[in-house]
Amino acid sequence: MNGNAIEVLDLVKRYGNVTALAGVTFSVSRGEIFGLLGPNGAGKTTTIKILTGLTPPTSGRAYVAGFDVVRQPNEVKRRVGWVSSEVILDDDLNAWENLELQARLQGVRNWRERATELLKYFDLLQSAGRPVGGYSTGMRKKLEIATALLHSPEILFLDEPTIGLDVNARAMLWDLIRTVNREFGVTILLTTHYMEEADALCNRVAIINLGKIMALGSPAELKSSVGGEVVELEIERPVDLSALKRLPDVLDVAASDGKIRITVRKADETIPAIVKSLDFSAVKSLKVEKPTLDTVFMKLTGKRIEESHVDYRRFYAMIRRSRR
């Protein structure tokens, strides 16, 4: 055992003849924001359920805060918070009452002090007396996170924290997640199928598909693994490419119907040399394509992550709202 917040060793989970996890291994350092990025059915929620002691693995081992999730589930539960897309708030109760309910379930003493601190931090103090049925989706999510932090966990699991949120609410939540990580010193494992979210928030990301980790690293490492940035030039007339091809930082040059695509390691660093090596009066426009985590996913699986993901929870949320 070492000092990692989470240590996962060759986890396998089968539901009947469905293999949800096919041997997953990774570790999360204390203080990290770690992301599991993958499409529907990848095994993200299953991983969280095993790590929070909600379901046992078929085989393999996992340690959370130094405790074995199978043998010491209570030690684990005391040290982790969990926010999922399943509703945990009671719409008829206000924020205080929801927090009190959770405090009783968790056995948190002096909860009111902690709740006040969290509500203040999360900018919910003003609305805390209103039934949460009237909250916006973003406010609900904030209160869910506050609820999960009531017992001061070391590690917070966020399962698709921004699913169904609009752009503004998502940005607000990203800030909040960073604050919880930095100011409260909480290690965070989150799942998402939004590549920009993994990119913006996570120190390291594991790309998971069909129960297997396909790649793991910092967003920058993952993006550079797909082989560089592309400078695309639109040209008016044919130009001599020989000098361009000899540049040391140019990895590949492809020319076709009025376009030249130049693959380089770092576009910003190589563009000046590209400009010098060509008759630039023939160039109509210049565009830089940088790889995203979607490029990485595409390269690994042949599919775009958004294409292989259905956001069905948004419909559940809509149905829930329409019933009120």
Ligand SMILES: Nc1ncnc2c1ncn2[C@@H]1O[C@H](COP(=O)(O)OP(=O)(O)OP(=O)(O)O)[C@@H](O)[C@H]1O
């Ligand atoms: N309780 C269960 N019984 C049977 N199969 C299950 C159960 N839970 C999950 N699975 C299956 O295990 C696989 C992984 O599911 P999981 O919920 O972990 O995926 P996910 O990455 O969280 O997907 P999503 O993005 O849709 O939430 C899927 O094929 C799913 O159908």
Ligand SMILES: [Mg+2]
């Ligand atoms: Mg899931």
